[in-house]
Amino acid sequence: MMRIAILIFDGLTALDAIGPYEILSRLPETELRFVGREAGPKRTDTGALGIHADLALAELPDPEVLVVPGGEGNRSLMTDDEVLGWVRDVHDRSTWTTSVCTGALILGAAGILDGKRATTHWAYLDRLRELGAETASERVVEHGKVVTAAGVSAGIDMALTLASRIAGERVAQSIQLGIEYDPEPPFDTGSPHKAPQELVDLIRSSERTE
Amino acid sequence: MMRIAILIFDGLTALDAIGPYEILSRLPETELRFVGREAGPKRTDTGALGIHADLALAELPDPEVLVVPGGEGNRSLMTDDEVLGWVRDVHDRSTWTTSVCTGALILGAAGILDGKRATTHWAYLDRLRELGAETASERVVEHGKVVTAAGVSAGIDMALTLASRIAGERVAQSIQLGIEYDPEPPFDTGSPHKAPQELVDLIRSSERTE
Numbered sequence: 001m002m003r004i005a006i007l008i009f010d011g012l013t014a015l016d017a018i019g020p021y022e023i024l025s026r027l028p029e030t031e032l033r034f035v036g037r038e039a040g041p042k043r044t045d046t047g048a049l050g051i052h053a054d055l056a057l058a059e060l061p062d063p064e065v066l067v068v069p070g071g072e073g074n075r076s077l078m079t080d081d082e083v084l085g086w087v088r089d090v091h092d093r094s095t096w097t098t099s100v101c102t103g104a105l106i107l108g109a110a111g112i113l114d115g116k117r118a119t120t121h122w123a124y125l126d127r128l129r130e131l132g133a134e135t136a137s138e139r140v141v142e143h144g145k146v147v148t149a150a151g152v153s154a155g156i157d158m159a160l161t162l163a164s165r166i167a168g169e170r171v172a173q174s175i176q177l178g179i180e181y182d183p184e185p186p187f188d189t190g191s192p193h194k195a196p197q198e199l200v201d202l203i204r205s206s207e208r209t210e
Numbered sequence: 211m212m213r214i215a216i217l218i219f220d221g222l223t224a225l226d227a228i229g230p231y232e233i234l235s236r237l238p239e240t241e242l243r244f245v246g247r248e249a250g251p252k253r254t255d256t257g258a259l260g261i262h263a264d265l266a267l268a269e270l271p272d273p274e275v276l277v278v279p280g281g282e283g284n285r286s287l288m289t290d291d292e293v294l295g296w297v298r299d300v301h302d303r304s305t306w307t308t309s310v311c312t313g314a315l316i317l318g319a320a321g322i323l324d325g326k327r328a329t330t331h332w333a334y335l336d337r338l339r340e341l342g343a344e345t346a347s348e349r350v351v352e353h354g355k356v357v358t359a360a361g362v363s364a365g366i367d368m369a370l371t372l373a374s375r376i377a378g379e380r381v382a383q384s385i386q387l388g389i390e391y392d393p394e395p396p397f398d399t400g401s402p403h404k405a406p407q408e409l410v411d412l413i414r415s416s417e418r419t420e
Contacts, residue, residue: 015232015389018259022225022362025256032258041262046235048242049228052251052260101390122390139394151390152232156363161396173399174409179225180311180332180361182400183393184349186371189383190392199384 002166004032005063005090007083007106008053011073014044016100017051019155020067020162026175027167035060037083045071057086064095065166069155070102070121078109088112096162098147100155104128107148116143121151122192123204137193153190156181212376214242215273215300217293217316218263221283224254225362226310227261230277230369236385237377245270247293255281267296274305275376279365280312280331288319298322306372308357310365314338317358326353331361332402333414347403363400366391 004024006017017034025032036042036053043050068074068087077083087110091097099107104120107113108131118133119125119141129135140158141148149158160181164172189195214234216227227244235242246252246263253260278284278297287293297320301307309317314330317323318341328343329335329351339345350368351358359368370391374382399405 013232014228018224018228021259022223025258032256034259046242048235049231049244050262050264052262054260139392140396151388153366153389153391153393157394157396164396169397170409173397173405174412176395176397176399177402177405177409178361178413179363180400181363181393181395182349182404183363183391183395184367185386185391185393186350186367186374187379187383187386189386190390192387194392195383195387199380199387202384203388 002030002065002095003060003063004030004065004067005035005060006032006067006069008034008036008042008051008069009073009077010043011045011071012042012069013071013101013152014049014051015152016069016071016103016155017067019153020100020159022179023156023159023163023175024065024067026178027163027171030166033060037080045073057082061086061089062093063090066090066094066097068099068103068106070100070105070152074102074106077106084110094145096145096147096165098149098158098162100149100158101151104133104148105131107146108133112146116146117141118143118146118148119150120148212240212275212305213270213273214240214275214277215245215270216242216277216279218244218246218252218261218279219283219287220252221255221281222252222279223281223311223362224259224261226279226281226313226365227277229363229365230310232389233366233369233373233385234275234277236388237373237381240376243270243273247290255283267292271296271299272303273300276300276304276307278309278313278316280310280315284312284316287316294320304355306355306357306375308359308368308372310359310368311361314343314358315341317356318343322356326356327351328353328356328358329360330358
């Protein structure tokens with residue numbers, strides 16, 4: 001039984017975690033758990049949603065798969081020795097260590113991305129580089145057992161890629177069909193290379209002030 | 211202040227709700243709340259996630275926007291007079307009434323889709339037709355103020371469309387950039403028209419036995 005841990009915390013961006021959850025929880029012969037510094041309810045970054053950590057870090061010291069989502073709440077985790085220590089220990093023994101969006105900053109702060117190719121939300125690539133990573137503007141970046149995704153919704157693509165590595169392409173394709181993931185975004189503004197510069201500047205300035 | 215209600219319940223498919231939440235919660239001058247038949251924790255369909263309904267139905271009788279997600283847990287809601295009555299009353303006064311995946315079955319059971327164009331998860335189009343809808347195999351279907359989405363991940367496309375109707379294209383495009391929604395599915399198997407027939411049959415048979 002492969003155990004999958006998704007780390008959650010107050011100030012989390014919900015979709016960062018729930019995209020991968022929806023895919024990885026459908027894998028055969030796996031068990032997925034939501035883990036917090038302490039067990040109990042966590043409030044997402046908008047304040048409008050409460051999600052539950054069923055386990056504390058100490059209750060799941062050695063999952064085979066780790067998923068670290070992002071959200072402004074993870075900035076305080078970047079200097080939290082208990083969380084960083086747990087992430088490092090898990091990574092030492094993991095089969096896969098993964099992140100979505102600014103979750104990569106946690107992996108970076110834990111020293112896991114030193115010299116590795118990795119990605120994060122487009123507005124945070126500079127900060128990820130400062131943490132030692134060799135950043136890449138790609139949607140999903142694999143470097144050995146470390147798999148990082150770009151911003152928020154990229155966790156869905158990352159998890160499908162991961163699902164194919166864990167259980168084979170047939171299973172991943174079946175999950176993709178089950179969640180009807182045949183995206184038709186109404187606009188073509190989902191990346192800074194495609195969106196109007198005005199919108200890119202707007203978001204970059206608001207992210208910087210967090 | 212436009213109030214947005216997302217109805218949640220035990221047996222919910224999490225991404226059906228969290229995709230739209232991640233987008234609609236970023237709209238200016240809106241307030242988004244998670245509502246349950248009773249307030250309190252709800253467990254999703256996989257059993258691996260607990261999310262919190264902050265309000266009971268009676269506490270939010272008249273939101274301007276309603277989002278009804280799917281999941282096998284909603285089958286019991288289809289004969290629940292209290293829930294169906296609330297959905298009908300909300301719809302009578304709403305600006306937008308929406309669903310994701312099999313959430314459309316709830317709207318159908320409430321009599322809201324009678325003679326209307328609507329969609330749902332691809333494996334449930336027949337059942338939606340039995341409830342009076344004129345079904346369409348499209349990712350997002352708008353019929354007046356009723357907007358329905360196809361399976362699970364289609365809620366993201368639906369919510370971006372809805373965001374543009376509520377707050378204009380510029381705001382919707384900015385949200386799309388903020389969540390870096392520039393999808394790159396690793397496989398092209400997200401719809402029954404694209405996936406191998408063997409996978410379509412597999413999922414159809416498993417959904418039927420629910």
